[in-house]
Amino acid sequence: MPMRDGTGPPWWHGRFSGCGYRMTVxxxxxxxxxxxxSEHLSAEDVYRAVHKSYxxxxxxxxxxxxxxxxxxxxxxxxxxxxxxxxxxxxxxPKGARHHHHLICTGCGRVVDYTDFIDEEVELLNQTEKGxxxxxxxxxxxxxxxxxxxxxxxTKK
Amino acid sequence: MPMRDGTGPPWWHGRFSGCGYRMTVxxxxxxxxxxxxSEHLSAEDVYRAVHKSYxxxxxxxxxxxxxxxxxxxxxxxxxxxxxxxxxxxxxxPKGARHHHHLICTGCGRVVDYTDFIDEEVELLNQTEKGxxxxxxxxxxxxxxxxxxxxxxxTKK
DNA sequence: ATTAATATTGAAAATCATTATCAATAAGGA
DNA sequence: TCCTTATTGATAATGATTTTCAATATTAAT
Numbered sequence: 018m019p020m021r022d023g024t025g026p027p028w029w030h031g032r033f034s035g036c037g038y039r040m041t042v043x044x045x046x047x048x049x050x051x052x053x054x055s056e057h058l059s060a061e062d063v064y065r066a067v068h069k070s071y072x073x074x075x076x077x078x079x080x081x082x083x084x085x086x087x088x089x090x091x092x093x094x095x096x097x098x099x100x101x102x103x104x105x106x107x108x109x110p111k112g113a114r115h116h117h118h119l120i121c122t123g124c125g126r127v128v129d130y131t132d133f134i135d136e137e138v139e140l141l142n143q144t145e146k147g148x149x150x151x152x153x154x155x156x157x158x159x160x161x162x163x164x165x166x167x168x169x170x171t172k173k
Numbered sequence: 174m175p176m177r178d179g180t181g182p183p184w185w186h187g188r189f190s191g192c193g194y195r196m197t198v199x200x201x202x203x204x205x206x207x208x209x210x211s212e213h214l215s216a217e218d219v220y221r222a223v224h225k226s227y228x229x230x231x232x233x234x235x236x237x238x239x240x241x242x243x244x245x246x247x248x249x250x251x252x253x254x255x256x257x258x259x260x261x262x263x264x265x266p267k268g269a270r271h272h273h274h275l276i277c278t279g280c281g282r283v284v285d286y287t288d289f290i291d292e293e294v295e296l297l298n299q300t301e302k303g304x305x306x307x308x309x310x311x312x313x314x315x316x317x318x319x320x321x322x323x324x325x326x327t328k329k
Numbered sequence: 330a331t332t333a334a335t336a337t338t339g340a341a342a343a344t345c346a347t348t349a350t351c352a353a354t355a356a357g358g359a
Numbered sequence: 360t361c362c363t364t365a366t367t368g369a370t371a372a373t374g375a376t377t378t379t380c381a382a383t384a385t386t387a388a389t
Contacts, residue, residue, distance in 0.1 A: 075339040
């Protein structure tokens with residue numbers, strides 16, 4: 018059973034009941050998988066991982082749950098250009114896992130980086146403030162990705 | 174026939190022959206459409222637009238051409254989360270059309286903004302340099318998008 | 330605890346954007 | 360103009376994601 022810090026019930030339980038959603042076994046299992054990996058899992062990946070311990074959880078539920086989690090802001094959904102969505106547990110800009118992606122357009126490899134995050138966050142905060150006001154948006158999120166060719170692909 | 178400035182042949186003709194590609198009617202038509210719009214066209218959108226003047230150009234060719242243009246760096250491909258890719262003629266960071274996107278997660282509306290681009294470009298250049306060196310990537314591109322709720326959707 | 334109301338689930342079928350096939354055609358250099 | 364080869368378009372295939380709907384599990388109330 019996934020704990021935030023080992024001292025209480027799963028910290029996200031409240032996020033569900035607070036919104037009228039129910040905390041179920043499949044949902045816990047999916048959050049559990051996401052919280053234990055540092056990879057960029059596709060829905061299928063999550064399904065396979067969950068399926069090991071909970072054979073009866075279906076792919077449909079995985080899709081639905083992931084969508085719900087994205088909607089709740091607990092999960093980020095990424096498109097790295099390989100035709101399937103990738104999901105990661107989200108952390109606010111100050112979270113330990115906060116990072117951005119560097120994507121090789123040659124082989125599709127994805128590198129997580131945390132360098133320059135502080136400077137980026139600084140600038141992004143300002144930008145968000147400015148955009149919020151100017152366009153009357155309530156900004157909740159941002160996406161930053163760099164594209165290029167990795168070492169191996171440059172030489173081919 | 175699309176011109177860069179009205180004084181010569183289409184400026185991108187050379188980009189094609191230089192790479193062993195051929196400049197064809199469908200390709201010109203597609204570039205023409207893209208250069209004349211400020212919208213975020215899907216492949217289907219481009220197809221419909223091209224189809225008006227060139228009834229015989231097929232959807233397959235549109236897909237293929239768009240992919241080629243993306244590969245050549247002449248076009249950007251975006252994912253705004255509505256299940257289909259969107260394409261825009263690309264301009265370098267200093268180009269007049271260079272902008273980023275602000276996406277409403279409520280209704281899907283996409284706002285182009287050019288505010289703060291200078292500061293962003295400044296930071297991004299530094300980040301790119303740092304990342305290039307650290308991860309041995311040859312960085313060619315970046316993507317920045319902000320997500321939130323637009324005025325209308327906040328009130329619902 | 331038991332029940333009632335309803336959110337959630339899973340299997341299968343449906344959707345739909347994008348790709349692969351392949352014979353016919355068109356571009357560009359010789 | 361001819362030849363080589365890239366390109367095209369109609370059709371079929373692919374494959375990730377959604378929809379459907381009856382069965383089940385969860386929560387709040389009794």
